[in-house]
Amino acid sequence: MAEQPETYPITYGVLGLLAFGGSMSGYDLKQAFDCSLAPLWNATHSQIYNQLRRMLVLGWVEMERHEQESRPDKKVYQITQAGRAALGAWQTQQPVRGLQMRDEVLLRFIFGSFAEPQALAITLRAAIKDHEQRMELYRLTAQRLPPTPPGNGALAGQNTGSEPDPFFVELARFAIMFEETYLHWLQQAMAFVEARIASESHRTT
Known part of the structure; x- marks a missing residue:
């Protein structure tokens, strides 16, 4: 066999x-x-x-x-x-581990003591731009989610043929909330790095 x-x-x-x-x-x-x-x-x-x-x-x-x-x-x-x-x-199998992040931006940031602040600022600015674009994509995606397939799973018989699938709706909500949180942190991290750049500039003048 x-x-x-x-x-x-x-x-x-x-x-x-x-x-x-x-x-x-x-x-x-x-x-x-x-x-x-x-x-x-x-x-x-x-x-x-x-x-x-x-x-x-x-x-x-x-x-x-x-x-x-x-x-x-x-x-x-x-x-x-x-x-x-x-x-x-x-869906009935043993659950696996949840979110496992592998993010080079965060990896660079945690070792920021070994970086020039200006280099770290460039990384953060690029990340902010990237996540702003992702946020826009997810908001657009949330407007064209697929309907629940008829007669399927837990929602069998509840599909109207036009309403978006509620599980996709919840995922879209998660994606937008995640990007909002990440962008908020990136902006705070950017302010932190800019303050270090200003401090170093002050010490050298």
Whole structure:
């Protein structure tokens, strides 16, 4: 008997998006990741296609080829009943650790005693600009969240076809609150570093 491929959190991210989106290509899934799941999980094109191949072997998705003029055939994927069952079973597994941050800005900041304050200020200004852009993206995303798939999970029978999925609504709220908090801290950190720059300038004059 052939060994079954391993699955990872990103596997279920792809599976969940297919449960919401119906028929989707790898490109469609990448767009959905960038628009819907960016606050909690990033995925490259190659990672998404690796998961699709893995799920084809598992029987969790089906693939159809759509012919295109002057271009390679487009591969479109759909979740299967086995895939929906796997998505539900994953929710019952032992919970894993929550948020695990790997943030180079924070890593640089904590070792700020070994940095020139001006260099640290450049890092913080870039981070502020980046998180302001993320905040704008998440606010825009919150205006076009997907509706709950009909007859699905805990909200079966409650979907109106137009109301955004309440779990996506809560995630969007989390993403915006997180960025607000992070930006507030970055601005305080910037003021702290600028005060050190001013203090050093005063001592050298």
